[in-house]
Amino acid sequence: MDEIAKFKEEILKDYPRLAKESEFSFACHPGVPCFNGCCRDINIFLTPYDIIRLKKALAITSGEFLKKYTIMPFDKNLKYPVVMLKMEENENKTCPFVAKEGCKVYADRPWACRMYPLGLASPRQEKNAAEEEFYFLLQEAACKGLNEPKKWTVAGWMENQGVAEYDEMGRDFKYITLHKFIGIEQIFTPQKIEMFFMTCYDTDKFREFVFGSSFFNRFDVDEETAAKIKSDDKELLKFGFQWLRFALFNEKTMKIKAEIAEAKKEELSDRQKRHNGD
Numbered sequence: 001m002d003e004i005a006k007f008k009e010e011i012l013k014d015y016p017r018l019a020k021e022s023e024f025s026f027a028c029h030p031g032v033p034c035f036n037g038c039c040r041d042i043n044i045f046l047t048p049y050d051i052i053r054l055k056k057a058l059a060i061t062s063g064e065f066l067k068k069y070t071i072m073p074f075d076k077n078l079k080y081p082v083v084m085l086k087m088e089e090n091e092n093k094t095c096p097f098v099a100k101e102g103c104k105v106y107a108d109r110p111w112a113c114r115m116y117p118l119g120l121a122s123p124r125q126e127k128n129a130a131e132e133e134f135y136f137l138l139q140e141a142a143c144k145g146l147n148e149p150k151k152w153t154v155a156g157w158m159e160n161q162g163v164a165e166y167d168e169m170g171r172d173f174k175y176i177t178l179h180k181f182i183g184i185e186q187i188f189t190p191q192k193i194e195m196f197f198m199t200c201y202d203t204d205k206f207r208e209f210v211f212g213s214s215f216f217n218r219f220d221v222d223e224e225t226a227a228k229i230k231s232d233d234k235e236l237l238k239f240g241f242q243w244l245r246f247a248l249f250n251e252k253t254m255k256i257k258a259e260i261a262e263a264k265k266e267e268l269s270d271r272q273k274r275h276n277g278d
């Protein structure tokens, strides 16, 4: 992780910042001499939406996916849990999804694989933080695709790679991970870390939590939303982000049922009375 932090610093300091209309040359196809060469020994951070796309493509549960295909790096500087794709334990540390003919999960490949050779940096997570995020080109000598004549703009590449849906689903996640409460200090108790992990990454377990606990007795959730989140992972994830904003930052993104709110009020008032010795 130290290497990743160093690389991040280098990007912020030295890499040319690209705008949506900036141009670069690139093409990746079985004819390039390095074909498949980059799908190994690589750090790929998975977003919550990456996981629901991949587990659906593989027809397994989020729990099975996390167990089989991911690792959770430990770093004392991490403010929230992150999940990375686990490389195979072979000599080349290949990605579990790479095959001779290319990526086996191409239609559902993670955001980072879609973006390549572009990266996105968010200076706001850094100390000098008032700047906006920017794109940059990963100019890796081993990537011969960068010598191909095909020209792209940043916007054109992202459209071609279907990044928009990933960005849309990533917006609320980013809101949470860049939240000032997370940036300023470590606010997560072990219970909150577990809640964050389940809600963001273990969608099927989160669904069990919502439908198998007293959740609906405590929160007002309309029937239409309840029906959608029961069967639709994307809707469940969006709902989960609202829930996390409530649970982590005390935002009014969930509505507590009137009778529960009333009972809480009474409990607080009783406690206050006891405290005052009334």
Ligand code: SF4
Residues within 6 Å of the ligand: 038, 039, 040, 095, 096, 097, 098, 099, 102, 103, 104, 105, 106, 109, 110, 113
């Ligand atoms: S998911 Fe696909 S594109 Fe991404 S590293 Fe693995 S094989 Fe390569």
Ligand code: SF4
Residues within 6 Å of the ligand: 027, 028, 029, 032, 034, 035, 036, 037, 038, 039, 116, 142, 143, 144, 145, 146
């Ligand atoms: S290194 Fe570049 S050109 Fe080669 S396979 Fe990877 S992305 Fe394609």
